[in-house]
Amino acid sequence: MAGTGPRAALRIRVRRRHDEWSIEKQTRVAAMTLPPSRPLPATGGRPYSGAWCELVDASGEVLHRTPLPLAPDGGMEVVAEGGGVHRVVAEHAENVFHVLVPDDARARDLLVFVSEPRAGDTTAGVARSRTPVARLGLRPQPDERG
Numbered sequence: 710m711a712g713t714g715p716r717a718a719l720r721i722r723v724r725r726r727h728d729e730w731s732i733e734k735q736t737r738v739a740a741m742t743l744p745p746s747r748p749l750p751a752t753g754g755r756p757y758s759g760a761w762c763e764l765v766d767a768s769g770e771v772l773h774r775t776p777l778p779l780a781p782d783g784g785m786e787v788v789a790e791g792g793g794v795h796r797v798v799a800e801h802a803e804n805v806f807h808v809l810v811p812d813d814a815r816a817r818d819l820l821v822f823v824s825e826p827r828a829g830d831t832t833a834g835v836a837r838s839r840t841p842v843a844r845l846g847l848r849p850q851p852d853e854r855g
Contacts, residue, residue: 714742715740715741715742716740716741716742716743716811716812717737717738717739717740717741717811717812718737718738718740718741718743718809718810718811718812719735719736719737719738719809719810719811719812719847720734720735720736720738720807720808720809721734721735721736721807721808721809721810721819721847722734722735722736722805722806722807723762723805723806723807723808723819723821723843723845724803724804724805725803725804725805725843726802726803727802727803730821730842730843730845731845732819732845732846732847732848733805735847735848737812738812741809743773743809743810743811744775744809746771746772746773746774746775747761747774747775747776748774749774752835754835755835756824756835756837756838757822757824757835757838757839758824758825758838759776759777759824760776760777760821760822760823760824761774761775761776761777761821761822762774762775762777762808762810762819762820762821762822763819763820763822763841764810764811764813764816764818764819765816765817765818765819765820766813766815766816766817767815767817772810772811772813772815772816773810773811773813775808775809775810777806777808777821777823778806816847817846817847818844818845818846818847819844819845819847820841820843820844820845821841821842821843821845822838822839822840822841822842823842824837824838
């Protein structure tokens with residue numbers, strides 16, 4: 710996984726409409742300091758939880774991993790009328806978000822993961838949490854240069 714300091718990067722706008730995922734725009738940025746790639750946390754054999762993207766090469770090796778601030782179509786905590794909070798599922802027909810990744814010549818796909826394990830979920834949940842909800846092929850030439 711890449712080092713630190715300014716370098717060429719890609720700003721990728723991802724759109725999800727219902728179950729259809731696409732790269733809407735891919736912009737090359739000449740120099741940008743990106744947050745470092747994040748490893749997946751140790752889960753002790755439990756499923757992963759959250760949302761993240763992985764930039765991968767043709768063999769599937771992870772070149773960069775970045776968390777998503779909100780899970781597309783994930784739940785959220787809301788304040789209850791009588792006090793306290795509870796979790797509700799936010800159903801949205803469409804989500805748009807941006808991902809910043811290094812502009813790496815080896816990169817082929819952007820994988821999107823969204824995992825919210827269910828209570829009592831074990832072996833199947835672990836496999837499901839490591840299965841991308843979308844595999845998006847990168848464009849050979851970005852839309853524009855920034």
